[in-house]
Amino acid sequence: GDADSFCPVSTHKCPFGNDKLSGIPDTSEPKAPTPTPAGDTYKGWVFKWTNYIKGYQRRWFVLSNGLLSYYRTQAEMGHTCRGTINLATATITVDDACNFMITNGGAQTYHLKASCEVERQKWITALELAKAKAARMQAESDDSGDDFSPSAAPGQGAGSQNAEFQSAMRMLGSKVEDLSTCNDLISKHGSALQRSLSELDNLTLTGEAGEKIRQVTERATLFRITSNAMINACRDFLSMAQTHSKRWQKALQAEREQRVRLEETLEQLAKQHNHLERAFRGAAQANASADSKSISGPGKGEVSDDDDNEFFDAMEEAPEFITVPADPQFHKRSSSNVSSFNSEICQDDQSELVPLKKRRTRIPDKPNYSLNLWSIMKNCIGKELSKIPMPVNFNEPISMLQRLSEDLEYHELLDKAAKSHNSLEQMCYVAAFCVSAYSTTVYRTGKPFNPLLGETYELDRQRESGYRSLCEQVSHHPPAAAHHAISDRGWTLRQEITVASKFRGKYLSIMPLGTIHAIFEKSNNHYTWKKVTTTVHNIIVGKLWIDQSGEIDVVNHTTGDRCHLKFAPYSYFSRDVARKVTGVVMDKTGKAHYVLSGTWDEKMEFSRVMQSSRGGENGTEGRQKTVYQTLKAKELWRRNPLPDGAETMYYFTALALTLNEPEDGVAPTDSRLRPDQRLMEDGRWDEANAEKQRLEEKQRTARREREREALNQRSSSVPHENYKARWFEHTEDKITGEAVHVYKGGYWEAKDQGKWDDCPDIF
Missing domain, CATH: 2.30.29.30 (Pleckstrin-homology domain (PH domain)/Phosphotyrosine-binding domain (PTB))
Incomplete structure (x- = not known):
């Protein structure tokens, strides 16, 4: 070979x-x-x-x-x-x-x-x-002797700022060292050239060859003189840089620390100002109420308890996150801007400043446990993945419900779609959102935990990003999860996904079944699409790698617009870029308006079609390929970079790192409270495997009990109802005609009241 x-x-x-x-x-x-x-x-x-x-x-x-x-x-x-x-x-x-x-x-x-x-x-x-x-x-x-340790910087966020400072200094130092290396290389190559020219001078050649050699020698002499001058200048610069490097670093470090101290002082002053202003307002209201109880509303001399009088640091909202105009209550909630300091604030219904929760950026590193995969998988060829008793060694510390919630990683694409006035342009954003859901899978070879029947997961990002998401495991055989997300920015996303999977020896095929719906409030456009097949290669031998392949039709049922996306499977003989995705956005008459192109792991672009024609080259089955004349491509979506150290944290994205973070007030069935998953995240895999077996046996016992009750009810001629989900109801979808579970409401109200009486005991 x-x-x-x-x-x-x-x-x-x-x-x-x-x-x-x-x-x-x-x-x-x-x-x-x-x-x-x-x-x-x-x-x-x-x-x-x-x-x-x-x-x-x-x-x-x-x-x-x-x-x-x-x-x-x-x-x-x-x-x-x-x-x-x-x-x-x-x-x-x-x-x-x-x-x-x-x-x-x-x-x-x-x-x-x-x-x-x-x-x-x-x-x-x-x-x-x-x-x-x-x-x-x-x-x-x-x-190990670093003069400037990242932990030496004071203040909130100082560690990351100091890391950035150190990175900049290392880069400058690296460039200086590169200059030194180039200097040495020029000297080395110049000496070699000079030796070769000296050998040419010793040759006795006449005519045109001799003239050419003399020209080369003259040019080389001029080059040598210039190079020597540059080498001397570089040597002086390097000497000066090395002499003053430490002094510059200390001066920059001192300036940075002083800036951090000033920011902290200003932040404290802003907080004190807010407290004094609220205290003054409360005293003014009390005096006004005592003086005139007959006045129902605030008088001319009163201080109104309105949100507009709260103190905020002025900073314009980023254009890509401008919210869609809605009711005044939404305006009141979204009017609080991001502070110029590191501590963000938001306005609640009681007109009090509540700090946003600081999300975690790290989880414990993945332990190095060895396990013979073939000893487990050799007897499982052809079986459903959900029926294979897999240890946590092949999992990642989140459940399938949390992986389903990760589809909202790039929710801002739906925000932009909600603001779009053109349905065809809106289709481009929806198609990009459809593709973006696969970008989190490129390095994620771990298997999520199979949710227990009745398990739920909430993702409340209303204050940060305007949306709330709820998932529930509504069926166990076949495993099915229902998902519902609603945003203050004018869109709703719902889906019910059933995963069919087969182990084929060399690879694992995962076929998601079910339809995804996206509904936009302003335009009333209703989009649907399905997911493509995911294939995990090199299951037994070699390095695991993931591919996405198949075709997706994104359909706007309101206007009849359609986008056909094609995920090209990897081929050893193909010259195309790996993980390629192409698509065409067409209106209800079949006329193409936009062409989409990119990769599902990196970015997507769209180009407006100016003219289309049939080409002369035949495609598959003898059909002619369509040639589109387009304007310059514009970027629709680009994948966010992975956090530092992601390779030791299961290649989780910044969002995925926060999914299993403990949170108060969630339902007792929430995935965050699942004990085997929590033990695995903490690196205690042996205990996690034992706990996983306990939970699965508890679930089997509960299923046998339901079957026994159903048998008794049938024998007594009492109508029997199958298992019913807690937060979703089983119905027929009006668009697709499929039997699906749709959110029936009540979860967020139960959370506000802290009433979880009807939740099953599954953990």
Whole structure:
């Protein structure tokens, strides 16, 4: 195959020409390779020696973060790396005009060949820079004597600000070191060029060749003079930077700490001002009430207890979050702006300032437990995933109800859709929201907990983002969850999802069944769509990776508009970008208005169609492809970056980290209160497995009891009712005709009153 084997490079000539400088024109001044900035990714095709049978084979090499990796094709970058060398301890050797070698202590050796000497020199420069930076980073990680510890900064949010400050200083230091490395490389290459020119001077050539050599020598002399001047200037700058670096850092640190202290002082003054203003208002109202009890409303001299008189720091709301005009009560609730300080405030019904809850940003790191997967899965081929007794070792510490709530990660797309006056443009936002729900799955190979029958999960983000969400497990066989979310910004989302899954040995197929509904209050547009199939590959051997494939039709039942989305499955032979999604937005007559394109793990763009025509190239089944002439693409959606350290926290997003955070006042059936899930999050997996078995046995006992009661009622001719969900009622959907569970109300009222008497005991 493609194993690294010993290669006597000197016996292999460059297949792209002789050993002369074929990449440099004879009649113009040669261009030096452009060095790649340290830390930037450098990619390209390079020929790699494989073995004596296949010789040199073209491979796709990627240089990033001090690591040189290679793949057979560009498409393999998402899932299959063929080899990697750490440049921090590697040796780079130049063999001849096109060949070079990279070895790592004898354990790994890559014999490589570039297309020409210029291309080879570009790679050598990039590799040298990356090697120098990797060596510095390795030395810094071993050095524990840091003059500026992040914990030394005072004040709220000081840790993150200090981390940002340290990151900026490290970047500046890195650039200075890169400059030093480039300086050394120029000196090294200049000396080599000078030696070569000296050898040319010793040759006695006449005619045109001699004239060309004299021109090259003159130009090289001018270049050497300029380079020496630049080297001297760089050396002076480096000396000055190294001398004054610590002084600058201390000065910046002192300025930053002073700014933090000033912010804290201003924040305290603002709070004191609010307290004094409320106290004054209360005293004024009391005096006015004592003086004139007959006046029913506030008089001319009174201070009104209205929200508009509260003190807020002025800051305009971000344009993408402007709310849709609704009733005055909503305006009153949304009028409180974000403070310019780090502590956010909001207005409640009692006209008191209530701080927003600070959500957590970390969970305990995932422990390293070893388990033989094949011993569990070998007898489960062809079975439903929900019927396989899986230990928590393959789970992630959230339930399927919480994963379903993660569909609201990019709720702002629905906010924008609610504000849209054009139904076709609104369709673009709805389609982007449909695609965005899959971005959280790209690295998430863990299995969520199967919810217990009657388990619920609430996601109340009304103060932060304007929406409330409730999920309930309404059926156990087959497992089905009902979800209802409503937003103050003019939209409602509801769905009932049943997951059908099959284990096929090499891969796992997960087929969500059910319809998702999005209804917009202002336009009365009602959209529906279904989910695509999720496939988990390399279940037994290799690194797990996830793919989404299939087609989705997003339909506007009010206007007849339609968007057809296609999720292309991964193919080893395809030249398309991995995880590609394409779509076309059409009106009820079939005329295309927008073209959507992107990937389900990164971003989506849309382009307005100006003209469409049938192309000459035949598509599948002999049909002609449609050619769309579009305007410049605009971005619809882009995935949020993962939090720092996500790889040790199950690759959770910022929202996912908060889903299982303990919260007061939730129903006793809420997923946050599930004990086996909480034990797993805390890293106590053995206890979690034991608790999981207890809960499942308790659920089986409850089911047998219901079956026994049903049998007794049938024998006594008493009508028997099957299991009924607590917060959702079983009905027929008017749009799709499906039997679904729809939210019947009462949950949030029960939460406000703290009455959970009708909730079952499932934990």
